[in-house]
Amino acid sequence: MATLQTIKQRFGIVGQSPLLHRALSTAERVASTDLSVLITGESGVGKEVFSKIIHSLSHRKHNNFIAINCGAIPEGTINSELFGHEKGAFTGATTDRKGYFETYDGGTVFLDEIGEMPLDTQAYLLRVLESGEYIRVGSSKVQRTDVRIIAATNVDLKERIQKGKFREDLYYRLNTVAITVPPLRERKEDIFMLFRKFTVDVAEKYHITPVRLDDRAKLLLENYNWPGNIRELKNLAEKVSILSEEREISAEQLLDIFPTIKDRHLPALTKNGKEDQGLQEREILYKLLFDMKSDLNDLKSLIYELIRDNDLQVPDNNTLKTLTGPVLERDLPSRSNESRSNYPGYTYDHEEDEEYEEERTEEDLRPMIIREEGRDQDEYGSVEIIDENLSLEYHEKNLIEKALKKHNGRRKDAAEDLGISERTLYRKIKQYNLQ
């Protein structure tokens, strides 16, 4: 049995979301049987990809596969397309013609948009499913076929049944195995991974450097609701890769190329004036948040660089909190808070820096905090540091001295004021030779 990982690799499937994994493992389990499968999911989620996976993992893999879009074939010709016709069956039927069920005998027939299938065709399909029998249009001879049916729909078939547009018996027959492919907005964790895959694919194809998104652009991607799902994301990734002159894409550039990404990640628009105003306010708030996040990241990068460039000792995280505020803590080199506080004298070094960088590129989903290799130095140009002593050690020592003085040497109170443990303070006193 193929593992999910090998299936994903083989079919170029990207994603880690549990919902995707569940759908894939159902596909894998049902593949070796002849059961019909009904794949449900919005447009662009990967239903057709799933049908191909099932076919390729089945014993029919050496026979043919065909995908038929029931919504795209005119009502008048669909029976003839599927079941074939006899010469003279209708005006224009000048020769006999084989239908797909005959041509693809032994293989797999994927019936996309099954909800659009006309009622009479549904009846003929049900017969194929129940007995493998069908009749060419204009003939009376019963023929047999051995096709596996995989159907897909992006509409609620139960609703179609209620409206009298879909046969209930066919529904139950098709739905022997149901696979639901989740929409992209329900697997947000996959969005950026997919984006990266598509940009790398385009870059390889056109021999260009893959584009990268900055934090705010990533936020836009993640908060958009993706009505066209993966197809839409793929389209965007290709568009951005080709149209943008830059390789580092900002939120503004992304909006330039794909303006809808902003509008539609907000709750549905209404014509109501009051709502519009609410939306505008919300947009302004979003923008403010974006800007704040960006400023915060610049600040964090700066502090981080100071620590790194001066090869400073980074004490336990409590001290760090005092020095830089709680935001920095989250963004320290990839050690969990726990493990960091277990190493009170933990020194941050460049090797670990590399380790962090690598981890980031692999995960890529984590907001990027540390300045990237090759990113323009000017980005931090607005921060001028001239004579001031910026050594953390120096300031830390100063702060500790002040705190001790303020509390008349009472370590417990000084430690509390500094936001560090007494034990850490004790260690610092020894380290800096304070008394």
Ligand SMILES: Nc1ncnc2c1ncn2[C@@H]1O[C@H](COP(=O)(O)OP(=O)(O)O)[C@@H](O)[C@H]1O
């Ligand atoms: N998990 C996935 N990883 C990578 N590409 C995917 C994935 N799912 C779908 N795609 C791609 O997205 C596009 C739309 O998929 P498709 O199967 O045609 O969707 P649907 O049939 O649901 O409309 C295709 O180009 C397909 O290769």
Ligand SMILES: [Mg+2]
């Ligand atoms: Mg499709």
